[in-house]
Amino acid sequence: MADTVRHVLITGGAGQVGLELMRARWPDDVRLHAPTRDELDLTDADSITRLFQATPFAAVINPAAYTAVDKAEDDVAAAFAVNAIGPALLAEATQRAGIPLIHVSTDYVFDGSAPGAYDESDPVAPLGVYGASKLAGELAVRSGNPRSVVLRTAWVFSAHRANFLKTMLRVGAQNPTLRVVADQRGCPTSAADIAEALVTIALRMMNDPSAPNGTYHFVNSGEATWHEFAARIFAEQTAFTPPVVDAITTADYPTRARRPANSRLATARITRDFGVRPRPWEEAMRDVLAELKAETTR
Ligand SMILES: NC(=O)C1=CN([C@@H]2O[C@H](COP(=O)(O)OP(=O)(O)OC[C@H]3O[C@@H](n4cnc5c(N)ncnc54)[C@H](OP(=O)(O)O)[C@@H]3O)[C@@H](O)[C@H]2O)C=CC1
Numbered sequence: 001m002a003d004t005v006r007h008v009l010i011t012g013g014a015g016q017v018g019l020e021l022m023r024a025r026w027p028d029d030v031r032l033h034a035p036t037r038d039e040l041d042l043t044d045a046d047s048i049t050r051l052f053q054a055t056p057f058a059a060v061i062n063p064a065a066y067t068a069v070d071k072a073e074d075d076v077a078a079a080f081a082v083n084a085i086g087p088a089l090l091a092e093a094t095q096r097a098g099i100p101l102i103h104v105s106t107d108y109v110f111d112g113s114a115p116g117a118y119d120e121s122d123p124v125a126p127l128g129v130y131g132a133s134k135l136a137g138e139l140a141v142r143s144g145n146p147r148s149v150v151l152r153t154a155w156v157f158s159a160h161r162a163n164f165l166k167t168m169l170r171v172g173a174q175n176p177t178l179r180v181v182a183d184q185r186g187c188p189t190s191a192a193d194i195a196e197a198l199v200t201i202a203l204r205m206m207n208d209p210s211a212p213n214g215t216y217h218f219v220n221s222g223e224a225t226w227h228e229f230a231a232r233i234f235a236e237q238t239a240f241t242p243p244v245v246d247a248i249t250t251a252d253y254p255t256r257a258r259r260p261a262n263s264r265l266a267t268a269r270i271t272r273d274f275g276v277r278p279r280p281w282e283e284a285m286r287d288v289l290a291e292l293k294a295e296t297t298r
Pocket residue numbers: 011012013014015016017018037040041042043062063064065066067082104105106107134152153154155156157161162191
């Protein structure tokens with residue numbers, strides 16, 4: 001008898017977006033597979049082959065990545081292995097299996113020189129190794145499996161793993177004053193909301209072989225500088241007396257990697273093609289703060 005279960009492979013299931021994909025609402029006939037790092041290492045072609053031999057996947061979602069932006073500058077080979085070679089191998093495997101691949105990418109493929117929000121057709125020019133490796137991954141996915149979506153997102157926060165929101169809560173509880181850059185502007189985005197968009201795209205692509213493909217932007221609506229993001233986090237949290245947050249320039253806060261001054265993403269295309277409507281980042285952030293609060297009071 002034919003397998004009536006639709007098997008969906010989720011890479012990086014322990015990451016921010018991967019975890020939210022595992023918690024997201026899926027139809028009853030979908031079975032999620034989130035292999036551990038021992039079972040799936042994106043840099044190891046054999047581990048991908050073994051997985052595909054064991055299970056007839058109906059789709060693959062790839063949020064796994066090397067995400068340490070500064071470290072990548074000195075760890076070029078490792079960043080490219082995960083962010084470029086891994087997606088190339090997944091594109092090859094999904095193309096051979098005749099199934100869609102949904103890949104997650106970043107606003108850091110842009111150099112930040114545009115005056116407004118970037119749309120999907122704007123020219124890319126990454127400033128650092130992380131962005132360059134993610135761009136190489138995008139190209140490999142598009143050319144390796146035309147039945148694919150590259151979903152670019154930005155400034156991801158959630159109650160899990162490492163992210164700017166959690167860093168601010170940690171250092172803000174310990175320091176009366178913080179210094180945060182006020183000349184880099186982007187779109188803070190909830191991992192749970194990204195997961196919801198990915199579910200919509202994956203279901204559509206599984207159900208309809210002629211579903212839209214290509215590059216899409218998904219971020220929560222609104223925008224902020226890192227300084228505004230930090231200030232809002234402290235205004236909304238109730239766990240401790242908020243620190244004073246000084247607005248500084250990028251030059252005042254030297255980092256190993258350069259970051260775009262403007263990486264706002266326009267989302268009209270995903271709304272038009274998939275009906276996905278982003279909600280304001282402040283609203284999504286309140287959900288995450290509530291989740292963190294519930295965890296500490298449990
Ligand atoms: N974080 C952000 O602010 C942004 C992220 N993105 C993109 O969104 C996606 C999801 O990011 P996010 O959830 O924050 O990432 P995380 O850093 O939270 O998680 C990344 C996941 O990838 C896994 N991983 C790393 N290397 C490998 C490998 N060789 N084989 C298999 N799995 C591996 C990690 O495994 P392990 O659990 O073992 O560490 C981890 O589970 C990524 O593609 C990222 O580039 C885009 C814009 C912003």
